[in-house]
Amino acid sequence: MSTPHSWNRLPRVTADATHTLTQRTASIPDDLPRPLLAHGNGRSYGDVCLTEQGTLVLTRGLDRFIGFDPLRGVLRCEAGVTLAEILALVVPRGWFLPCTPGTRLATVGGAIANDVHGKNHHAVGSFGHHIRALELWRSDGTILECRPEDNNGWFAATVGGLGLTGLIRWAELQLMPIQNPWMWVESQRFTNLDEFWSLNRYAEAHWPYTVAWIDCLAQGKAQGRGILLAGQHAAAQTELPQFKERSKRIPATPPFSLVNGFSLRAFNTLYYRQPVKPQGALTHYVPYFYPLDAIQHWNRIYGRRGFYQYQCVIPPREAEAATAALLETIARLGEGSFLAVLKTFGRKPSLGMLSFPRPGTTLALDFPNRGDKTRHLFEELDAIVREAGGALYPGKDARMPASLFQSGYPQWETFKKFIDPGFSSRFWQRVTS
């Protein structure tokens, strides 16, 4: 169909060719231009899923389940299956994804390649921790079955490996049991960053899921005000509420961004002022985990120029000071993000050589693309992240300098040995040149 792009629609690059995979045992024809790069459902931001040369291998056609053990909760499926398709199959049978990002429209292959994380990172780690096995097709025709217990490096390179170690054809996931599709969620307002840190420490110790939304335009005493959501899967209930999924869509791309100073301030204030439920309430898992999936094509609100995501992680020791500095810089430069998300990662070490999650605090923001103004903001934010010994998330990046990538991912040179010589991405060329 139309040219594949990433979710933030930046950068706009086109590969020499595209190739649609529909059969997992089929190999990729030799006459297609190299390098290759797998592209799932285009839910990452930036250019980890894009290439300017060679062939983009479209994997959404690999959408079959291969095996499911409903007693042990083990599911094997092709790499192009989306998390939504898995949930539709397993939730009615009492199982859930043990780790899920903020969209269920990502594919399994993409979730592994970016080693995605969710609101329960502090309790369960990242996506890679729940993979029992995966199959990797290399462009020389070899097929590797990789498991976390192997110590030859292939699993560690492929989890979080940004699709560069070859094509992931299928994976086997360990699911977790649930009682019903509902969540028990408590929400609490905090008036500044200090309050967040103390609330969050308590929430983390008591809840499997925690995340905070921050009004990043608030300054001074109100800096870092927001809402903390703590949740857990609901216990068995005698009666469950009704839930009907409703979805809206943004019908077209406006010529300019609808996200601007006015709409941002209004939205952030309203969001902060929403009624909170400190006593707790049942919320269906869909609006709890995937609020934005309900608005199809929400990326269009940023207009034709697209937008940037900026997600960093700051080590624990520097977290409080650096988070304050980041928010201050954003507010000072008058840029703002619709929803700023703040979360602390747990101590469970990630399995991937290039995994983003690591102990510390992660802040995620999105900014409309305003050209030089936005780039200038990023340079200031980069300086804070670099100074604090932090890192940016490749799966949400379209612009980080090579030096910041290399300092944030010290294992990148070990990783190079595992790259399939027939694979590359625009991201990789950008951060290693």
Place this chain on the structure above:
Amino acid sequence: MNSIKRVILFGATSAIAEQTARQLVAQGASLYCIGRNPDKLTALIDDLKIRAGDTQCIDGSVADLTDTQQHDRLIDLAEHRLGGIDGVLIAHGTLPDQRACQADFSLTRQEIETNALSVISLLTLLANRLEQQQYGVIAVISSVAGDRGRQSNYVYGAAKGMVSIFLQGLRNRLAKANVNVVTIKPGFVDTPMTAELKKGGPLWAKPEKIAQGIITAMQNGKSEVYLPWFWWGIMLVIKYIPETIFKRMSL
């Protein structure tokens, strides 16, 4: 309203048939799937079994449908496994290389055997069975290409046209036996069969959409359906252009 609980799918691994199979399974149907490629068929059946409930039967077998000698045995096998036949979808086919066919009659013959004669053999056998049981629905994927011969793919068009006209007669005959015969005419569908074509724009439809239309048409016992519906209008115009003008156009 036809209840289609036990269905045979010929060409089950084609993109449209696979989507139809998933939707039928979600509606509680049992399926017997026939496909040519063993790897693809196994992948399909494994997937459908996982999606299906415990009481649904999902099975199938590998067959090359151009071997018409096997047809009777295949239908027997399917009927036995399913415990009866409520519905049939014939979905196998290939998209010929028109230029190659122009240069070589043996290729043209092969395409007509796959896209028309093998279908007619199946229809002959199935019609007799369903006529006898006095219920059921037979749906066949024909094509808008069968509505009028065009320079760009008239070999495919001729084969599909043969199927469409055969189905008209069969529908007429089986109407008296309470058996519905549905001719499905999809327009441009984004599938591996059309991988070589330039895609994009409002005329291209997803196989999921077509599958939905097929199931509704089977349930409602429709006669001829264009999918998506607007192809009816497009083909109406194309069919009524006078031949003296049409022959000068490059469609």
